[in-house]
Amino acid sequence: MRTPLVTVIVPAKDAGQYIGTTLETLTRQFDDPASLKLVAIDDGSRDDTGMLMRHYAERFPHSTVIENPQPRGLASARNQGLAHVEGDAVCFLDGDDWMQPQRLAVLTRRLRELDADFLRTDHVTVKAGVRTLVPAPYPWRERVGSPREAILPENEPTMVDYPFAWAGVLHRRLIDDGLVAFTPGLFTAEDRPWIWRLHLQARSFAVVDAPALLYRRGVSTSLTQVRDRRQLDFVRAMDEVLDIAAADAEADRFLPKAVWTVLALSSRHLVRARRMTPSLRAEMRAGIRGLLARLPEAEASAVLARLDGPRRRVLAPLLRTVGRAA
Numbered sequence: 001m002r003t004p005l006v007t008v009i010v011p012a013k014d015a016g017q018y019i020g021t022t023l024e025t026l027t028r029q030f031d032d033p034a035s036l037k038l039v040a041i042d043d044g045s046r047d048d049t050g051m052l053m054r055h056y057a058e059r060f061p062h063s064t065v066i067e068n069p070q071p072r073g074l075a076s077a078r079n080q081g082l083a084h085v086e087g088d089a090v091c092f093l094d095g096d097d098w099m100q101p102q103r104l105a106v107l108t109r110r111l112r113e114l115d116a117d118f119l120r121t122d123h124v125t126v127k128a129g130v131r132t133l134v135p136a137p138y139p140w141r142e143r144v145g146s147p148r149e150a151i152l153p154e155n156e157p158t159m160v161d162y163p164f165a166w167a168g169v170l171h172r173r174l175i176d177d178g179l180v181a182f183t184p185g186l187f188t189a190e191d192r193p194w195i196w197r198l199h200l201q202a203r204s205f206a207v208v209d210a211p212a213l214l215y216r217r218g219v220s221t222s223l224t225q226v227r228d229r230r231q232l233d234f235v236r237a238m239d240e241v242l243d244i245a246a247a248d249a250e251a252d253r254f255l256p257k258a259v260w261t262v263l264a265l266s267s268r269h270l271v272r273a274r275r276m277t278p279s280l281r282a283e284m285r286a287g288i289r290g291l292l293a294r295l296p297e298a299e300a301s302a303v304l305a306r307l308d309g310p311r312r313r314v315l316a317p318l319l320r321t322v323g324r325a326a
Contacts, residue, residue, distance in 0.1 A: 009081030012095025037062035044071035075182035189237035235287035
């Protein structure tokens with residue numbers, strides 16, 4: 001039996017309403033189903049997600065289904081899938097999203113032709129039936145470039161602000177280099193340190209055009225929608241981003257971007273925290289206060305001076321408590 005061209009890692013929890021559509025679209029990626037290996041992880045579901053995964057696994061010559069009795073989180077579930085990769089390419093797909101036909105055929109061909117470490121693409125959000133194109137924030141297409149150079153400038157959207165693990169494909173050599181694994185135990189924001197590590201340490205990448213990945217917005221079970229303790233993982237994820245940037249040989253270049261990201265995301269989470277319970281809101285604010293306290297003084301002051309008024313007003317109370325000028 002031929003080696004698959006790509007391994008698709010699909011972790012999901014309680015995604016029975018959508019997982020059938022997700023997996024059905026994988027049957028339309030290649031003319032030969034042996035070109036794709038499916039690795040599906042049922043992360044402690046209480047519905048029929050696991051049953052549907054096993055059903056679709058029978059349609060692929062290469063497949064593995066992993067069942068976690070208890071949820072381990074998206075990051076850990078993705079890491080489980082990495083141990084089962086075959087072929088030269090690997091990608092991720094969430095259990096409530098789907099792909100247009102032949103997307104992976106195009107991406108695996110372009111990965112081989114460009115000989116890049118990883119490829120990124122635009123994606124399409126779908127909410128209440130309305131589709132919206134979200135372009136990758138990089139001006140050059142179909143051209144191999146330096147992942148490090150795609151991190152800057154600090155005050156504009158760049159590729160580290162486009163962290164979605166499913167928006168592309170990666171060469172398996174990055175697994176051997178230790179650049180594809182996620183921080184274990186993160187339930188949210190798991191892609192933030194992941195994308196920084198990838199762009200700082202991989203050698204080459206490209207943004208390419210391909211049939212779309214469609215991302216459902218407004219799904220009630222999505223971790224982007226929840227208002228529980230899992231949202232606190234944002235703090236741990238951004239702590240790690242600061243560590244990654246500070247440890248780089250060019251920390252002076254990239255740390256201002258990490259600081260900008262911490263402040264921008266902290267302001268967003270402070271607004272979201274207003275809809276949390278009082279105790280959880282207090283815990284979120286304490287975590288963000290700790291993040292702000294560790295920001296380098298010079299970089300933080302420079303970024304604060306360039307933030308817009310609404311974000312400065314949201315951050316002001318916490319900034320005063322850690323001695324930053326607001």
